[in-house]
Amino acid sequence: MNIIVCLKQVPDTESQIKIGSDGVSIVTDDIKWVMNPYDEFGVEEALKLKEKFGGEVTVVGLGPKRVTESIRTALAMGADKGVLVTDDALEGSDALATAKAIAAAIKDLEYDVIFTGQRGVDDDQGLVGAAVAELLDIPQLSLITKVEVAEDGNTVKVERPIEGETLVIESSLPALITAQKGLNEPRYASLPGIMKAKKKPLEEKSLGDLGLDASEFGADARKLKILELTPPPAREAGKIVEGETPQEKAAELAKLLHEEAKVL
Amino acid sequence: MAQGVWTIAEQRDGAIRKITYEIVSEGRRLADALGQELTVVLLGSNIKDKAGELGQYGADKVLVCDDPKLDPYTTDAYASVISGLVKEGDPAILLLGASVEGKDLSGRLAAKLDVAMAQDCTVFAIEDGNLVATRPIYAGKAYAKVTFENSFPQMGTARPNVMSLVEPDASRSADIADADFSLDDGALKTKVVDVVKDESGKIDLTEADKIVSGGRGMKGPENYNILEELADLIGASVGASRSAVDAGWRPHSDQVGQTGKVVSPNLYVACGISGAIQHLAGMSTSKVIVAINKDEDAPIFQKADYGVVGDLFDVVPALTEEVKKYL
Numbered sequence: 001m002n003i004i005v006c007l008k009q010v011p012d013t014e015s016q017i018k019i020g021s022d023g024v025s026i027v028t029d030d031i032k033w034v035m036n037p038y039d040e041f042g043v044e045e046a047l048k049l050k051e052k053f054g055g056e057v058t059v060v061g062l063g064p065k066r067v068t069e070s071i072r073t074a075l076a077m078g079a080d081k082g083v084l085v086t087d088d089a090l091e092g093s094d095a096l097a098t099a100k101a102i103a104a105a106i107k108d109l110e111y112d113v114i115f116t117g118q119r120g121v122d123d124d125q126g127l128v129g130a131a132v133a134e135l136l137d138i139p140q141l142s143l144i145t146k147v148e149v150a151e152d153g154n155t156v157k158v159e160r161p162i163e164g165e166t167l168v169i170e171s172s173l174p175a176l177i178t179a180q181k182g183l184n185e186p187r188y189a190s191l192p193g194i195m196k197a198k199k200k201p202l203e204e205k206s207l208g209d210l211g212l213d214a215s216e217f218g219a220d221a222r223k224l225k226i227l228e229l230t231p232p233p234a235r236e237a238g239k240i241v242e243g244e245t246p247q248e249k250a251a252e253l254a255k256l257l258h259e260e261a262k263v264l
Numbered sequence: 265m266a267q268g269v270w271t272i273a274e275q276r277d278g279a280i281r282k283i284t285y286e287i288v289s290e291g292r293r294l295a296d297a298l299g300q301e302l303t304v305v306l307l308g309s310n311i312k313d314k315a316g317e318l319g320q321y322g323a324d325k326v327l328v329c330d331d332p333k334l335d336p337y338t339t340d341a342y343a344s345v346i347s348g349l350v351k352e353g354d355p356a357i358l359l360l361g362a363s364v365e366g367k368d369l370s371g372r373l374a375a376k377l378d379v380a381m382a383q384d385c386t387v388f389a390i391e392d393g394n395l396v397a398t399r400p401i402y403a404g405k406a407y408a409k410v411t412f413e414n415s416f417p418q419m420g421t422a423r424p425n426v427m428s429l430v431e432p433d434a435s436r437s438a439d440i441a442d443a444d445f446s447l448d449d450g451a452l453k454t455k456v457v458d459v460v461k462d463e464s465g466k467i468d469l470t471e472a473d474k475i476v477s478g479g480r481g482m483k484g485p486e487n488y489n490i491l492e493e494l495a496d497l498i499g500a501s502v503g504a505s506r507s508a509v510d511a512g513w514r515p516h517s518d519q520v521g522q523t524g525k526v527v528s529p530n531l532y533v534a535c536g537i538s539g540a541i542q543h544l545a546g547m548s549t550s551k552v553i554v555a556i557n558k559d560e561d562a563p564i565f566q567k568a569d570y571g572v573v574g575d576l577f578d579v580v581p582a583l584t585e586e587v588k589k590y591l
């Protein structure tokens with residue numbers, strides 16, 4: 001069973017987000033870059049499938065050279081090889097263009113299952129997985145918390161929690177699965193894993209290598225234009241509810257929620 | 265030239281979901297701003313009798329796609345039918361809800377149509393005849409105002425619980441038509457084989473009007489009953505911080521935050537939650553935030569409209585008693 005995991009590098013969730021002087025990008029100076037947390041679930045699930053069925057796990061990342069580091073992390077967790085799609089012309093591409101380049105990098109590889117995260121915790125689009133699936137003409141199974149590949153390796157049964165119920169969905173393979181929280185507990189890279197990762201193959205591909213036209217990528221080709229980034233609306237400084245005892249405070253709070261906030 | 269606003273209705277078991285009324289209401293406002301028509305596409309099996317309701321919320325037209333293969337929802341069937349209709353109808357704007365189904369469908373649809381899409385928006389507006397969308401990014405640590413370039417339809421999904429509902433008007437009615445579509449069986453590669461209902465009967469956090477959330481301060485899974493009692497009384501759903509989820513006290517689906525659910529209730533009550541940046545990110549679009557925490561320096565108080573400094577094991581049960589006066 002050959003499995004591909006798409007890996008996006010994102011700012012660590014601890015990061016404070018500051019808006020750059022151009023008003024349309026963020027300041028990246030102090031940012032620590034990490035593997036998108038949802039992609040960690042993808043790597044873990046891929047490794048579990050490999051343990052059961054054999055085969056190879058390939059990690060595909062797209063972005064600047066720094067993404068190498070996150071791909072190495074996935075290799076240290078146990079993935080077999082990495083592909084980094086990197087090209088100056090990709091800088092500022094929107095989700096659709098990103099998906100086109102990723103699909104081009106995947107199309108000639110062998111795969112039964114592709115994992116992506118359900119969304120990147122940076123721009124929160126959750127679009128690349130579906131677009132890659134569409135471009136490769138395979139089914140997509142989004143926001144999945146359980147994956148069971150049939151013994152014969154031809155079909156998969158997954159669980160997708162939706163509002164108020166959980167759907168059990170069956171699909172033919174190959175298919176693309178987007179990982180949701182709850183799918184698994186990602187393993188940590190072990191020290192021997194980290195040592196081994198240094199020797200695992202990691203190939204770089206440019207747009208030219210993929211046979212793609214650079215003019216269709218990058219900030220100028222964006223179909224989704226960013227007009228402006230702003231900080232979140234500031235919340236008004238709140239009230240500390242007064243009272244001598246918990247009962248008094250509770251009584252005052254209930255009154256405020258009823259009379260002032262009008263939510264009770 | 266592309267004309268009109270289209271929204272995709274979401275229904276489950278034949279009942280229209282609230283998110284649908286939200287996007288139909290928003291679609292009506294955008295259509296009015298453009299001076300164009302609002303069309304709602306309704307898909308399902310034996311669903312046509314629901315089309316009238318959509319008219320009362322402002323639809324000018326309802327395009328009905330009635331087929332047993334369209335119930336229950338599957339990505340392949342819906343994306344295939346809707347992309348065909350959109351190519352044919354050429355709307356200027358296409359709106360969906362950012363529910364689980366809407367997120368799943370919108371991504372595939374955008375890719376099929378090869379258009380840009382703005383996911384999980386909190387504001388839509390028309391500027392110079394074009395759609396401008398505002399969406400939280402970095403889980404709400406910043407907001408992006410976006411527009412579309414050579415990309416029709418201009419496509420967006422709306423965060424649940426954010427768009428205001430119009431009052432349904434019983435005197436309004438839509439022009440209801442059967443859509444002309446075909447569905448190729450061979451193209452359907454996925455199938456829903458089972459549906460497991462959530463026994464709690466609680467509204468999902470993303471759609472809840474009120475949420476009572478508990479963090480590490482709850483000290484153990486057995487103590488959530490005090491939150492459940494308050495929640496039951498005021499019609500709230502119960503959420504949790506990641507610490508509570510990671511400790512195994514609450515299911516993954518209850519986690520609020522940057523790597524959990526992003527929620528926008530009218531009332532969010534955080535009990536024993538410190539207010540880490542990842543948690544705040546997931547609930548900062550709540551309308552009214554209450555924090556109950558024994559540490560007066562907890563960062564959650566900086567975001568709370570009402571803060572109670574005190575032991576939650578005293579305050580929460582007392583609050584449960586006090587709210588009874590107002591119900």
Ligand SMILES: Cc1cc2nc3c(=O)[nH]c(=O)nc-3n(C[C@H](O)[C@H](O)[C@H](O)COP(=O)(O)OP(=O)(O)OC[C@H]3O[C@@H](n4cnc5c(N)ncnc54)[C@H](O)[C@@H]3O)c2cc1C
Nearest residue numbers: 479480481505506507521522523524536537538543558576
């Ligand atoms: C990659 C990543 C992603 C993350 N994503 C999320 C996410 O999506 N959601 C999320 O919530 N977190 C997330 N976190 C975790 C986050 O950083 C915090 O660790 C977490 O939110 C803390 O949970 P807490 O507030 O319940 O616990 P704590 O920070 O331990 O706070 C407990 C609070 O309870 C109070 N308390 C204790 N006893 C009482 C009492 N008897 N009465 C009243 N108050 C009391 C204490 O004063 C304290 O403020 C993420 C972390 C990482 C690294």
Ligand SMILES: Nc1ncnc2c1ncn2[C@@H]1O[C@H](COP(=O)(O)O)[C@@H](O)[C@H]1O
Nearest residue numbers: 006007062116117119120125126127128
């Ligand atoms: N630049 C990228 N390189 C590799 N994978 C990506 C990239 N962008 C998005 N993805 C994949 O798509 C998922 C969803 O990302 P997004 O659509 O950007 O929210 C991520 O979790 C990744 O698995």
